[in-house]
Amino acid sequence: MILIKGGGGAGLNWEGIARDIAELCRTNRITLVHGASYLRNRIAERLGQEVRTVISPSGFSSVYTDPEAIEVFLMAYAGVANKRIVAILQRQGVNAVGLSGVDGRLWQAKAKRDLLVREAGKTKLVRDNLTGRVEAVNTGLIHLLLDHGYLPVISAPAISHEGDIVNTDNDTATAVMAAGLGARTIVYLFEAPGFLEKAGQEESLVSHIPRHEIESFLPCAQGRMKKKLLGAMQALASGVEQIFFSDGRVEHPVRDALAGRGTIIR
Amino acid sequence: MILIKGGGGAGLNWEGIARDIAELCRTNRITLVHGASYLRNRIAERLGQEVRTVISPSGFSSVYTDPEAIEVFLMAYAGVANKRIVAILQRQGVNAVGLSGVDGRLWQAKAKRDLLVREAGKTKLVRDNLTGRVEAVNTGLIHLLLDHGYLPVISAPAISHEGDIVNTDNDTATAVMAAGLGARTIVYLFEAPGFLEKAGQEESLVSHIPRHEIESFLPCAQGRMKKKLLGAMQALASGVEQIFFSDGRVEHPVRDALAGRGTIIR
Numbered sequence: 001m002i003l004i005k006g007g008g009g010a011g012l013n014w015e016g017i018a019r020d021i022a023e024l025c026r027t028n029r030i031t032l033v034h035g036a037s038y039l040r041n042r043i044a045e046r047l048g049q050e051v052r053t054v055i056s057p058s059g060f061s062s063v064y065t066d067p068e069a070i071e072v073f074l075m076a077y078a079g080v081a082n083k084r085i086v087a088i089l090q091r092q093g094v095n096a097v098g099l100s101g102v103d104g105r106l107w108q109a110k111a112k113r114d115l116l117v118r119e120a121g122k123t124k125l126v127r128d129n130l131t132g133r134v135e136a137v138n139t140g141l142i143h144l145l146l147d148h149g150y151l152p153v154i155s156a157p158a159i160s161h162e163g164d165i166v167n168t169d170n171d172t173a174t175a176v177m178a179a180g181l182g183a184r185t186i187v188y189l190f191e192a193p194g195f196l197e198k199a200g201q202e203e204s205l206v207s208h209i210p211r212h213e214i215e216s217f218l219p220c221a222q223g224r225m226k227k228k229l230l231g232a233m234q235a236l237a238s239g240v241e242q243i244f245f246s247d248g249r250v251e252h253p254v255r256d257a258l259a260g261r262g263t264i265i266r
Numbered sequence: 267m268i269l270i271k272g273g274g275g276a277g278l279n280w281e282g283i284a285r286d287i288a289e290l291c292r293t294n295r296i297t298l299v300h301g302a303s304y305l306r307n308r309i310a311e312r313l314g315q316e317v318r319t320v321i322s323p324s325g326f327s328s329v330y331t332d333p334e335a336i337e338v339f340l341m342a343y344a345g346v347a348n349k350r351i352v353a354i355l356q357r358q359g360v361n362a363v364g365l366s367g368v369d370g371r372l373w374q375a376k377a378k379r380d381l382l383v384r385e386a387g388k389t390k391l392v393r394d395n396l397t398g399r400v401e402a403v404n405t406g407l408i409h410l411l412l413d414h415g416y417l418p419v420i421s422a423p424a425i426s427h428e429g430d431i432v433n434t435d436n437d438t439a440t441a442v443m444a445a446g447l448g449a450r451t452i453v454y455l456f457e458a459p460g461f462l463e464k465a466g467q468e469e470s471l472v473s474h475i476p477r478h479e480i481e482s483f484l485p486c487a488q489g490r491m492k493k494k495l496l497g498a499m500q501a502l503a504s505g506v507e508q509i510f511f512s513d514g515r516v517e518h519p520v521r522d523a524l525a526g527r528g529t530i531i532r
Contacts, residue, residue: 079345163357
């Protein structure tokens with residue numbers, strides 16, 4: 001099983017990703033997860049809604065999520081992005097089925113309504129945040145689809161144990177899912193050639209990270225890359241053998257990733 | 267198999283529909299289809315987009331659909347409405363899985379890019395309309411989910427034979443689906459007590475329509491009700507035994523419908 005996670009940037013080449021998957025899925029079980037952050041921000045902007053990013057005391061960024069934000073989240077992730085990617089795959093002959101974490105309780109999350117955030121140098125408590133951390137995955141539903149020739153295309157949001165729709169971190173959910181599915185390989189595609197030692201400087205690409213050295217790269221990881229690295233550590237600890245961080249903008253994003261053109265962690 | 271179609275009006279009692287389904291699905295195979303027209307119009311308005319309704323020469327209304335309109339369609343139907351209904355069902359203990367017609371090519375439509383419309387007393391041709399008529403249904407995917415304890419929650423859009431996302435009429439699609447699934451019963455829920463002989467006048471409720479008399483009710487059917495009646499004729503012709511038109515706003519919408527409180531067609 002190969003788990004592919006396509007980022008939510010505007011620059012990802014989804015046609016190329018779909019072509020690579022069409023070839024790869026003849027001989028491999030594949031599950032695709034995708035983001036939609038660019039689209040979410042664009043829709044929020046058009047609706048005049050502010051996307052409020054908060055930083056935890058330990059330095060992780062996330063989006064503060066009220067019911068209005070959940071609505072935009074559903075529009076972008078489960079609505080526009082998910083169905084467009086499914087249609088692109090269908091045009092390549094891949095029988096894709098799009099699901100959110102809510103469907104069939106695919107991604108079950110522990111709700112985390114109260115959140116400690118750092119703002120203007122102070123730590124404060126933010127309440128009624130509709131986010132959660134994925135704790136369990138309905139792997140049965142994924143295997144059911146794969147066994148019958150369908151390719152699952154999955155995105156946030158998740159569902160809390162109480163049945164509320166909650167925002168969740170896609171990268172962390174991907175790592176939890178990989179463990180549950182017994183995936184051996186995860187491919188993360190985004191708008192950079194791989195893991196960069198110096199953010200924004202493509203020539204600082206790190207081509208290999210031995211699994212036991214991930215922690216030493218955490219200090220130079222910025223923003224969402226920090227979550228990806230932590231997700232990678234978690235995934236490797238639970239049985240995943242290799243993780244690729246690679247460029248989603250090129251002609252053959254998945255093929256190049258697996259050929260080691262980006263960063264390999266193992 | 268009972269096919270339930272919940273309309274897209276703001277007044278539908280989805281909590282009540284979900285409670286009824288939770289009870290009913292213990293002894294029946296159920297598939298749910300839903301609309302989201304109210305939500306679609308609201309989002310379009312917030313985005314400053316005009317919803318352009320066109321009337322065919324034979325008097326049927328539909329929404330002219332360009333790529334911008336498809337985006338709003340995906341936001342409302344496949345995004346917000348679909349996942350909210352799935353979450354409501356999940357809270358009632360029903361293991362719902364939301365799908366659009368695009369997923370697994372569930373609703374395959376014949377695209378109809380050129381459209382004849384009546385405008386200001388004249389017939390004219392409208393091009394590049396992203397709509398289609400559902401011709402085939404992937405019943406295998408629906409049965410697969412039902413056989414494994416999942417309840418499919420389905421909405422437009424559909425996918426054209428060329429793989430484009432196209433707007434489609436939910437009521438017609440429901441009728442085609444009923445035939446494919448061999449459903450014996452269809453329940454249409456909306457914001458009226460049933461089929462009204464005089465539009466808007468609730469006391470003109472028709473409680474029984476013998477199947478061979480449907481056609482005589484077409485002249486007094488307005489707007490979308492015309493499509494529902496035609497859908498009903500089509501469904502009965504292909505083996506459906508009984509169709510209920512009933513109030514989706516009451517405490518027990520499905521239970522009341524099946525008890526004959528609205529209109530029964532058989």
